[in-house]
Amino acid sequence: MRAVQIPEPGGEFEVVDRAIPEVGPTEVRVEVDACGVCHSDSYTKEGSWEGIQYPRVPGHEIAGRIDAVGADVENWSEGQRVGVGWHGDHCFTCEPCRRGEFIDCDHERVTGIDMDGGYAEYVTAPTHALARIPGELDAIDAAPLLCAGVSTFNALRKSNVQPGDVVAVQGIGGLGHLGLQYAAAAGFETVAISRGTEKRDVAFELGADHYIDSTVTDPAEELMHLGGASVLIATAPHSEAIESVVSGLAIHGQLIPLGVPDGDVGVDVIDLIENQRSIKGHSSGTARESQDALEFSSLRDITPMVETFPLEDAAAAYDHMMRNEARFRAVLVP
Ligand SMILES: [Zn+2]
Ligand SMILES: [Zn+2]
Structure with missing residues (x-):
């Protein structure tokens, strides 16, 4: 598959061929239809988030279709349209998780930071990270809703x-x-x-x-x-x-x-x-909350204004966003 990775902290975007990732037992693999470019992708680009391992594929505004499901996965099946946002996974056992505050998990994993993200043709994600995309919503419109929305x-x-x-x-x-x-x-x-x-x-x-x-x-x-x-x-x-x-x-x-x-x-x-x-502090939302945002957007015809870029032009899309020139969201299309 084609993917865009950052080789090292502060490194440039590289378009590379990678093996399509294997799906873990509690994960699904998503064929990416669109991925938004968010200012927080700069954490991955610049290495300013603690503990990032490189090379890393950024991107946490992912819209696509389930392409494979892990052996232990229930309730999700191939072909379903799903989104993956910033909140990639939580542990269920730390104190915030015990109180149901999954977004504040001590061991939160962030998409495109702690695991490879959506600047690629395929991405794997834990089922905890999945939001269903309503049928009426186009993937390019859905992608920015997974973080900005x-x-x-x-x-x-x-x-x-x-x-x-x-x-x-x-x-x-x-x-x-x-x-x-x-x-x-x-x-x-x-x-x-x-x-x-x-x-x-x-x-x-x-x-x-x-x-x-x-x-x-x-x-x-x-x-x-x-x-x-x-x-x-x-x-x-x-x-x-x-x-x-x-x-x-x-x-x-x-x-x-x-x-x-x-x-x-x-x-x-x-x-x-x-x-x-x-x-008041506030951080994006869990996958189910992302799904609420997608459903409300679909119900009330709320769509982002976007500029699309081919995946290969991720660097140009990112620069466009960082210069505050995107009207109003840059979206990569593989
Ligand atoms: Zn974001
Ligand atoms: Zn936790």
């Missing part, structure tokens, strides 16, 4: 927001353009925050009720004119951007950073104490 969808579901509340999405990119669609479809008064006017029209097309250009107005003040954001999903990976919106949260408002910022975030604690605001 479930991250934003689940962030909304796991917050304390109620229908009709103000939900703000800061940054309109791979994550933000899905966050806007989910917020609008789920019944929230939806606010897009971005720099400049370039993304204003697309924000309204994606379902925003309001648009805040943070280069000409104070986004926190603008949010307070709307009553404050009950939830603000911060996708722009910049500390200053996150700092600028804390005081735009409503009473009990939660700021959920999804983009990992470029430095420490300074927060005036008074901003949190007054109005009982909080900053």
Whole structure:
């Protein structure tokens, strides 16, 4: 099979021929139809995640079809359409697992980091990593939902927001353009925050009720004119951007950073104490939660805006994404 691997930390993408992987007893093998390119693929590219073994095939936004099932696998069969996301496996025995918090497993295995990912024609995955893809959803549309989609969808579901509340999405990119669609479809008064006017029209097309250009107005003040954001999903990976919106949260408002910022975030604690605001950590979702995101996307016709690249052009797709030029998600097609 063809695969794209990173040979060493900080190495370049290599297109290689590899043996099609054998399927383990509790795994399935997936023939990859599409794989999204996520900013977190840089952990594999740069070797900035502890314990990665090289060469490694990146990619954790995988959509494909089951091609082979392991000897001990029940409930999954050849030909089923499945997705594999960031959360690749958990141990079931550590303290977080004993509490059902599989996403926080002490021995979590991450797709494309702790095991080979989807920049390839085939990939093997534990059954715990599988989400069913509804029939109506195209593989190219499904792939980005396995990380960018479930991250934003689940962030909304796991917050304390109620229908009709103000939900703000800061940054309109791979994550933000899905966050806007989910917020609008789920019944929230939806606010897009971005720099400049370039993304204003697309924000309204994606379902925003309001648009805040943070280069000409104070986004926190603008949010307070709307009553404050009950939830603000911060996708722009910049500390200053996150700092600028804390005081735009409503009473009990939660700021959920999804983009990992470029430095420490300074927060005036008074901003949190007054109005009982909080900053809440959130990490993508388990396979079943990914399936929820896929099913809701299918139900409400939510699709990512994508640019496709042939698998061989993984390096170009990755550079395009890293330069923030993808509108809005780059997807590799083998
Ligand atoms: Zn990701
Ligand atoms: Zn565990």
